[in-house]
Amino acid sequence: MAARIMNLPKHGLCHLMRTSALARHYAGSTGSASPPQFTTLSVDDKTGIATLTLNRPPANALNAAFMGEIARSIKELEKSKCRGLILTSSSERIFCAGLDLKECYQAEASHLQGIWVALQNLWHTLYSTPLITVALINGHTVAGGGMLALSSEYRIMLPNFKIGINETMVGLAVPMWLIDTYLNVIPNRRVAEWDLTASRIYKSEHALKAGLVDELAASKEQGLERAVAFISSYPKHSLVARAITKRQFREKDLKNFEDNRQHDLEIFLSNIQKPNVQSYLGEYLESLKKKA
């Protein structure tokens, strides 16, 4: 693959900025001069396909800076007229463990607000992007990690990992925009309702049977090949029509979200700060530590 890490092509479908320009862009949009910290972005000049690798060890847990970084990369790729995006992880075990629960525990309201707004923005950016999106799920992916996978158009998963949305297990309701995202993949309402109310977590093989993922790949390399094949299956001349069609399928969900964005934030803030939820969160974090 003729890919260059953060060294962006002059020719072909992608006309991205070079590293220093990208860093200036981040400075402009975030008020901070720091370049990407938790992701690496590589773009193949020939295919116009970008690979964004999540790299926030140990679990790719999502904090506001990480989520902002992913969303900004997607926006940059859109401007560059890139064709498709593959999301994957640098970890061999975890694609994404969802929100960084350590940052949700005993945190200031303003910090929690920053996390939730970043999650909302990331979902909106990924779900609405005209790019052809593939999640190459090379590790466990739950909760906010499940959101990343399900918001993508196509999911390729490696065997023996877990995928699902387990919010009710931590004592909190699944927001409507995530229910809509789930229904976009599993349109059987009864199954979707059962999965989300029960915090059902699927193993890769079962996820394939249930339609939660589209393919299993034996290795990350094979998964990358399959992801490139999926994106390349859309002819260049159809990309604009394709993007408009995708948007029309997702428009109602996006509008519902925009209409309820503030309310959604208030629900999260009120729930996450409840003493019983905080107390459960503390125990849950302990249980994650004890496993180690």
Ligand SMILES: CCCCC/C=C\C/C=C\C=C\CC(=O)SCCNC(=O)CCNC(=O)[C@H](O)C(C)(C)COP(=O)(O)OP(=O)(O)OC[C@H]1O[C@@H](n2cnc3c(N)ncnc32)[C@H](O)[C@@H]1OP(=O)(O)O
């Ligand atoms: C509580 C707020 C929820 C609000 C919900 C409201 C609405 C929902 C809408 C969308 C929302 C998203 C909300 C979320 O994303 S909540 C996040 C829920 N996430 C989880 O429950 C995942 C917990 N983790 C796991 O189940 C496992 O870690 C996993 C299956 C991902 C991987 O297992 P594995 O055995 O490989 O690895 P571990 O040893 O368990 O973990 C390694 C390392 O990573 C740390 N860690 C794991 N998950 C998190 C996390 N979410 N946040 C912070 N840190 C995490 C873990 O503690 C280990 O650390 P260390 O011991 O090595 O230091």
